[in-house]
Amino acid sequence: MPWLIDGSNVLGVMRVDRHSEQSKRGLMRLLAAFARAKKTRVTCVFDGPEPPSFARHLGSVTIVFSAPKSADELIVERASNGRGWNVVTSDRGLAARVERRQVRVVAPVAFIRDMELAASESGGGDDDWAAYFSDPKNRMEF
Secondary structure, three states, rough: OEEEEHHHHHHHHOOOOOOHHEEEEEEEHHHHHHHHHHHEEEEEEOOOOOOOOOOOOEEEEEEEEEOOOOOHHHHHHHOOOOOOOOOOOHHHHHHHHHHOOOOEEEEEHHHHHHHHHHHHHHOHHHHHHHHHHHHHHHHHOO
């Protein structure tokens, strides 16, 4: 089952700066370990414009920035394009909108626990680094 993540919502529950690129990159790494351990696909949606040097892919994880729409709108659109999605959010309005589309809503607290467990079991790995640097936005020239 693929996952749709309300990224800013999850970062808020993790009690980190949800506007920080560093926090978003940290979440991306945790999501990649989770996706690899669970053999699944993950799409994480953040509100706002894409930062100039932010990768869109890491392994089976895709990061989407919503501008000019809201992240909630994009999550609802993606959830309506299929069945079996797991949507991670604590936003009651978003949960009500996607539950009508035959998805499973997962609380961020439960998801974070599963994600951290998967990350500790996987231990990172070379696959993440290869996938990370395969995106040109993650390559710095010296």
